[in-house]
Amino acid sequence: MPGYDLVVKGENRGPKVQGVEGAAISLLADYAVRTRIADLPAEVAYHARVVLLDTIGVILGGSRELEASALARRLGRQNGGPSTIIGHTLLTSPVNAALANGTAGTWLDYDSGHRPPPGKPLLPAAHPPVHVVPATLAVGEAMAVSGAEVLVALVVGYEAGSRIGMASRVRGQIHPHGTHHNVGAAVAAARLKGFNRERMESTIGLAAHLSLMPSFENAYQGCTVRNTYAGVGAAAGILATQLAAAGFTPESNGIGSIYGGVLSPWLDPARITEDLGQRFEITQGFIKPYPTCRFAHPAVEAAEALVRRYHIPPEEIDTVEVRTFDWAATLDDASPRTGLGAKFSIPWAVACMLVRKSAGPQEFKEEALADTEVRAVAARVRVREDPGYTSMTPAKRPASVSVRTRKDSIFSWEVERSAGGPDAPWPVEKVEEKFRSLAGPVIGPEKALAVVDVVRELHELSDIRALTRLLVPGG
Amino acid sequence: MIAREARETDFIDTLGELATSISLERLPSSVVHEGRRALVDTIAVILGGMAEPQVRGLAEQMATASVAPCSTILGSVYRADAMWTALANATAGVWHEFDPGNRFVGGHPAIYAVSGGLAVAEREGTSGSSLLEAIIAGYEVAARVGLGTTLRPGMDPHGSWPTVGAATTAGLLMGYTPVDLRQTINVSTSLNLGTSCIAAYEGATIRNVYAGFGAAMGVFAADLVGDGFTGERDGIGTVFGSIAGEFFDMERALGDIGRRWEVTRGYHKLHACARCIHPALDALTSVTKEQDIDPEEVKRIDVSTFVMAATMNDVSPRNPLAARFSIPHALASCLVLHETGVPAYGESALQDPRVRDLAAKVTVRDDPELDALTPAERPARVRVHLHDGRTLEGTARLPLGEPDMQPLSNDALGEKFLKLASIPLGPDTAQSVLDKLWQIEALPDVRELTALCKGSEQH
Numbered sequence: 001m002p003g004y005d006l007v008v009k010g011e012n013r014g015p016k017v018q019g020v021e022g023a024a025i026s027l028l029a030d031y032a033v034r035t036r037i038a039d040l041p042a043e044v045a046y047h048a049r050v051v052l053l054d055t056i057g058v059i060l061g062g063s064r065e066l067e068a069s070a071l072a073r074r075l076g077r078q079n080g081g082p083s084t085i086i087g088h089t090l091l092t093s094p095v096n097a098a099l100a101n102g103t104a105g106t107w108l109d110y111d112s113g114h115r116p117p118p119g120k121p122l123l124p125a126a127h128p129p130v131h132v133v134p135a136t137l138a139v140g141e142a143m144a145v146s147g148a149e150v151l152v153a154l155v156v157g158y159e160a161g162s163r164i165g166m167a168s169r170v171r172g173q174i175h176p177h178g179t180h181h182n183v184g185a186a187v188a189a190a191r192l193k194g195f196n197r198e199r200m201e202s203t204i205g206l207a208a209h210l211s212l213m214p215s216f217e218n219a220y221q222g223c224t225v226r227n228t229y230a231g232v233g234a235a236a237g238i239l240a241t242q243l244a245a246a247g248f249t250p251e252s253n254g255i256g257s258i259y260g261g262v263l264s265p266w267l268d269p270a271r272i273t274e275d276l277g278q279r280f281e282i283t284q285g286f287i288k289p290y291p292t293c294r295f296a297h298p299a300v301e302a303a304e305a306l307v308r309r310y311h312i313p314p315e316e317i318d319t320v321e322v323r324t325f326d327w328a329a330t331l332d333d334a335s336p337r338t339g340l341g342a343k344f345s346i347p348w349a350v351a352c353m354l355v356r357k358s359a360g361p362q363e364f365k366e367e368a369l370a371d372t373e374v375r376a377v378a379a380r381v382r383v384r385e386d387p388g389y390t391s392m393t394p395a396k397r398p399a400s401v402s403v404r405t406r407k408d409s410i411f412s413w414e415v416e417r418s419a420g421g422p423d424a425p426w427p428v429e430k431v432e433e434k435f436r437s438l439a440g441p442v443i444g445p446e447k448a449l450a451v452v453d454v455v456r457e458l459h460e461l462s463d464i465r466a467l468t469r470l471l472v473p474g475g
Numbered sequence: 476m477i478a479r480e481a482r483e484t485d486f487i488d489t490l491g492e493l494a495t496s497i498s499l500e501r502l503p504s505s506v507v508h509e510g511r512r513a514l515v516d517t518i519a520v521i522l523g524g525m526a527e528p529q530v531r532g533l534a535e536q537m538a539t540a541s542v543a544p545c546s547t548i549l550g551s552v553y554r555a556d557a558m559w560t561a562l563a564n565a566t567a568g569v570w571h572e573f574d575p576g577n578r579f580v581g582g583h584p585a586i587y588a589v590s591g592g593l594a595v596a597e598r599e600g601t602s603g604s605s606l607l608e609a610i611i612a613g614y615e616v617a618a619r620v621g622l623g624t625t626l627r628p629g630m631d632p633h634g635s636w637p638t639v640g641a642a643t644t645a646g647l648l649m650g651y652t653p654v655d656l657r658q659t660i661n662v663s664t665s666l667n668l669g670t671s672c673i674a675a676y677e678g679a680t681i682r683n684v685y686a687g688f689g690a691a692m693g694v695f696a697a698d699l700v701g702d703g704f705t706g707e708r709d710g711i712g713t714v715f716g717s718i719a720g721e722f723f724d725m726e727r728a729l730g731d732i733g734r735r736w737e738v739t740r741g742y743h744k745l746h747a748c749a750r751c752i753h754p755a756l757d758a759l760t761s762v763t764k765e766q767d768i769d770p771e772e773v774k775r776i777d778v779s780t781f782v783m784a785a786t787m788n789d790v791s792p793r794n795p796l797a798a799r800f801s802i803p804h805a806l807a808s809c810l811v812l813h814e815t816g817v818p819a820y821g822e823s824a825l826q827d828p829r830v831r832d833l834a835a836k837v838t839v840r841d842d843p844e845l846d847a848l849t850p851a852e853r854p855a856r857v858r859v860h861l862h863d864g865r866t867l868e869g870t871a872r873l874p875l876g877e878p879d880m881q882p883l884s885n886d887a888l889g890e891k892f893l894k895l896a897s898i899p900l901g902p903d904t905a906q907s908v909l910d911k912l913w914q915i916e917a918l919p920d921v922r923e924l925t926a927l928c929k930g931s932e933q934h
Contacts, residue, residue, distance in 0.1 A: 070702035080542035093540040096556075173718050179669075209681040210688060213635075213669035215713045223705040225662040225696075232666065232692075242540075243684060246532030249794075251679045257671035261629050 061438035062107025063087025102231030125165035135185035147461030157188030178229035185237025205250025222341025298399035523895030524570030525550035550899030566687030588613035591641030603918030613644030618737035623728030634685030641693020661706030678797025753874030754855035785841035803837035
């Protein structure tokens with residue numbers, strides 16, 4: 001596998017691209033069309049399978065939510081096309097399937113994300129899989145590609161979106177879903193469609209122009225349009241391939257305009273191609289142990305450690321003090337009003353762990369919000385920033401939880417790095433267990449097991465439809 | 476259950492209440508008339524754009540993408556889901572840079588309201604008067620949001636704030652209450668694109684998809700609310716006051732609301748190019764009206780105009796879309812081909828050596844004195860220097876087709892319609908469609924209209 005860097009060789013330079021961003025995109029496109037399954041180190045293929053399984057799991061887990069179901073019924077029909085709306089006996093076009101599946105996959109806030117290695121001055125790239133996987137499956141199914149092709153598409157798509165995300169920084173109030181990972185979805189789809197380098201390059205530019213400018217505020221207020229951002233992004237990625245096929249053209253430096261101006265004030269093109277083909281961002285992903293904002297995880301994990309070790313009757317709890325790093329400390333709403341809002345509330349998640357000994361999908365359903373016992377404890381949780389913890393980021397993202405009882409006993413626990421990330425990875429058994437817990441209730445435990453088996457041997461699969469046909473309820 | 480918190484009426488309530496209370500009987504007849512004209516002009520440009528190969532390719536893709544193809548991609552043989560129909564139609568409608576706009580708002584609300592509205596109206600089987608009401612309302616809401624918004628430098632309004640107009644029109648046609656409409660507006664704001672205006676200057680055709688995507692997202696937003704999805708309390712404040720722009724000017728957005736109707740301040744184009752170019756073209760034609768100019772006799776042409784227009788100075792545009800943003804090409808095409816409509820910016824005009832040679836002789840400058848007159852005026856001065864030593868000069872203060880500067884007559888609008896609509900429909904059907912549009916309120920079901928707008932393979 002050749003290395004890619006920004007010392008641009010003449011033959012790598014596309015005819016239409018300009019500037020250093022253009023050169024970076026040219027290299028990225030070249031990488032996306034040339035990578036073969038044999039170029040993927042075993043560790044990378046492993047992570048691709050883990051990301052695929054986990055993402056299918058969270059899509060299944062979100063697919064039966066009321067609004068996601070309504071959307072699915074609107075976008076699909078019994079014989080509505082070549083692509084599956086996961087978790088439903090509905091078929092549709094690839095673009096509609098990506099829209100529905102990306103939306104369902106965001107619902108539980110349980111989908112895996114990306115965090116760059118500690119010690120490197122790189123930014124996190126948010127949530128690549130919930131964009132890239134829906135686009136890959138929807139197009140892969142329509143093209144009846146092999147499991148190996150799906151793995152390659154997933155990896156190159158993950159790289160493309162993540163690297164643009166890491167090379168820029170979307171403005172604070174923009175929710176990163178539906179922004180740079182549209183490019184990742186587009187690259188994966190274009191790869192599966194067998195685009196050549198030139199068309200791949202156009203597709204990247206076109207997808208950049210279809211980036212949303214969505215509000216983060218919807219997450220804080222628990223408003224469900226936020227769950228559609230990734231769905232729209234995945235669909236926009238596929239749309240970009242359709243536009244490229246119809247002859248539409250992007251700006252010569254659309255990537256620079258959009259990600260280095262409009263959505264983000266700057267873009268560092270060198271970061272897009274640094275160690276391309278050698279360093280794989282997909283190995284830097286985290287699997288979420290709890291369906292909440294990632295920043296809440298160390299606090300929830302500390303609370304879990306406490307309830308596993310000590311007997312603390314909820315009615316005995318006087319106060320709970322959570323100390324954590326700056327970004328996490330903003331998740332301090334003690335009285336969330338919606339399920340989505342609860343996922344952005346450390347008091348709620350910690351209280352669920354203390355009272356119900358669990359912080360799984362059930363704890364963030366609208367019905368759970370009425371749990372008066374949890375509400376009472378959540379009201380006693382104080383979240384504070386600890387400047388010492390903040391100074392340890394991004395290498396560590398610590399939190400501590402101290403529970404003081406009415407009898408003045410104090411139980412404390414500290415977590416420096418939450419589980420599931422590259423620095424504290426989850427064993428594959430835990431990933432599979434999480435998958436089965438999400439998939440089982442929707443497609444049944446047997447099919448859930450079968451999916452685990454198929455994904456484990458995905459590179460052997462000659463037709464991806466052998467996987468997708470398992471992702472629907474019923475016999 | 477969690478109780479809704481009490482709050483005061485705000486801007487979005489005002490928009491929602493205004494939009495849901497609109498009725499043709501109560502609106503001043505001039506407003507209804509301008510709404511109808513916006514509809515006529517927009518349908519014309521959609522039909523005129525559909526013949527373009529890229530648009531046809533997109534239309535086919537959108538038809539394939541659809542599972543409930545209940546709406547007509549105008550001027551094509553394709554039907555598609557309402558959302559994807561809106562995408563194809565709006566992309567076609569902005570193709571020739573010939574669609575109506577609004578200089579006070581600084582954008583093109585009509586294409587969103589019409590593309591989103593027609594696709595949903597056909598799906599729902601609504602009457603012509605409901606469609607017209609919803610279009611006037613969607614136009615108004617988008618324009619009000621546009622008035623308050625100052626986009627980040629480098630952004631193109633297409634695909635941005637006008638999306639809310641498509642959402643409003645679609646929501647009204649689905650019978651939404653003020654509460655649902657408020658939700659629709661707040662859902663739509665986060666489905667806006669972060670666009671770049673350089674695409675237009677370079678002639679990158681993705682720019683036409685900004686409008687298509689925006690119209691589609693408007694329909695999608697309304698449908699999402701039907702599915703039960705929700706949006707934040709103040710999506711306009713968040714997105715246009717802090718993300719796509721840094722300040723939302725509420726005073727400007729609310730000015731004379733309910734009394735002044737933004738659709739009455741819209742313009743209709745006589746030339747198929749960027750609006751900023753029109754004053755220079757009008758200035759030139761004021762000269763050629765007096766006497767013919769032989770292009771071979773032209774030594775050079777100097778154009779002075781306002782700053783925004785002066786950026787459109789490319790003497791050698793690389794493709795038809797870029798040509799629609801080039802004053803040198805527009806003037807050269809006008810003098811050589813005696814044309815300022817769609818053919819003036821086609822590939823053959825672009826390749827014409829006489830046009831290219833003359834465009835190279837055009838110099839465009841911004842003039843601070845002229846710029847100081849904007850936005851009330853959008854002036855241009857054109858000086859044609861001839862080889863025989865004479866200099867001919869023409870000026871324009873505002874482009875023709877503005878409501879306050881020789882508005883386009885109904886006859887001229889009808890003529891424009893027939894020219895463009897005949898491309899896919901042929902002259903007879905084009906005439907029937909035009910007749911129906913002038914009497915849109917009489918139509919019990921808009922499907923009678925859309926059925927006529929189906930294209931055939933031959934055209």
